[in-house]
Amino acid sequence: xxxxxxxxxxxxxxxxxxxxxxxxxxxxxxxxxxxxxxxxxxxxxxxxxxxxxxxxxxxxxxxxxxxxxxxxxxxxxxxxxxxxxxxxxxxxxxxxxxxxxxxxxxxxxxxxxxxxxxxxxxxxxxxxxxxxxxxxxxxxxxxxxxxxxxxxxxxxxxxxxxxxxxxxxxxxxxxxxxxxxxxxxxxxxxxxxxxxxxxxxx
Numbered sequence: 001x002x003x004x005x006x007x008x009x010x011x012x013x014x015x016x017x018x019x020x021x022x023x024x025x026x027x028x029x030x031x032x033x034x035x036x037x038x039x040x041x042x043x044x045x046x047x048x049x050x051x052x053x054x055x056x057x058x059x060x061x062x063x064x065x066x067x068x069x070x071x072x073x074x075x076x077x078x079x080x081x082x083x084x085x086x087x088x089x090x091x092x093x094x095x096x097x098x099x100x101x102x103x104x105x106x107x108x109x110x111x112x113x114x115x116x117x118x119x120x121x122x123x124x125x126x127x128x129x130x131x132x133x134x135x136x137x138x139x140x141x142x143x144x145x146x147x148x149x150x151x152x153x154x155x156x157x158x159x160x161x162x163x164x165x166x167x168x169x170x171x172x173x174x175x176x177x178x179x180x181x182x183x184x185x186x187x188x189x190x191x192x193x194x195x196x197x198x199x200x201x202x
Contacts, residue, residue: 013047013054022059023066030070033124037063038155045159046176050167060156067117067148068141071127075140078131085128102129113140114147118154154184 012018022044029037041063048056088095102125109130116126130140162176 009047010051013044013051018044018054019058019062023062026063026066027070030067030123031073033120036120037067038151041152041155042159042162042180045156046163049160049163049165051163056156056160060152063152063156064145064149067152068145071117071123071144071148072137072141074124074127075131075135075137075144078128078133082128082132085125109135109139110143113143114150117144117147117151158184 022040025035025040026037029035041059044054044059045056048054048059113126113130116123127140127144158180162180166172166176
């Protein structure tokens with residue numbers, strides 16, 4: 001069973017269609033955050049670390065560009081989707097992410113744009129809100145591009161680390177790479193909450 005899975009993953013990772021498929025997953029995740037694209041990127045990075053394919057820098061390039069395109073599409077859809085955003089229940093997980101986005105955008109736009117790329121749903125809300133209020137597109141493009149690049153780097157290289165550490169066991173490398181990415185995301189959210197709670201005390 002595991003050998004068949006390894007063969008299937010190998011054929012997928014070495015396919016010419018892999019990079020367009022990766023871009024599509026990231027793009028869909030940006031427009032409708034239901035697919036955990038970070039996990040897919042980490043898996044690709046892990047396989048690269050274990051087997052040398054797919055190309056590490058092409059993973060990074062395609063993931064970054066797809067994230068930027070997806071975020072900017074959300075930005076331009078902002079005026080049309082803000083009504084949907086406003087109807088989200090405040091006590092739901094998405095509602096809490098929406099409150100976080102609005103509160104932080106009022107205080108610090110640059111750091112919020114960058115950090116939101118690492119938080120599911122928050123990045124979607126941030127881009128929608130900024131587009132709906134007429135936030136400077138050039139300023140958004142700049143900081144969102146930086147955030148997307150950092151986001152792609154952490155997902156790709158944490159996956160690569162897992163695959164490199166377990167080169168003889170590629171399945172373990174895949175799990176380790178994805179786990180590293182998930183732990184990093186949780187750690188980032190924890191540090192952000194701690195920072196947010198400490199600010200009124202200073």
